Amino acid sequence: MEFLSFDHFIAIPVLIGFYYIGAVVCPVVMWRCLRWLARKYPLLGELQHQGQTAFWHLLPTAAKWRMVALFTVMFLFGELLWRLLFEFMIGYMQMHDALVY
Secondary structure, three states: OOOOOOOOOOHHHHHHHHHHHHHHHHHHHHHHHHHHHHHHOHHHHHHHHHHHHHHHHHOOHHHHHHHHHHHHHHHHHHHHHHHHHHHHHHHHHHHHHHHHO
16 A cells, blocks of 8 residues: 555556556557447548549559558557657656655
């Protein structure tokens, strides 16, 4: 019960938990929200579908592969940035613990 008297910080385990929530759960939740919005508002869903279909049919095959690769790289860089942000915060908390104790 050291954390109740603030003798021990719980920030690092909490940050690790939030990291996994953000890295795994948030992309899935955002994708499901997009699908929910498309079902709830049929006009929005139809516009998204028509725009996506028209755009995809205009692209040659090589450009389609580049778009998929670009999306994949952007997603991975987003995950990397998320990881670096939490590593910085965890490093700061560990530095604080080392200086205080």
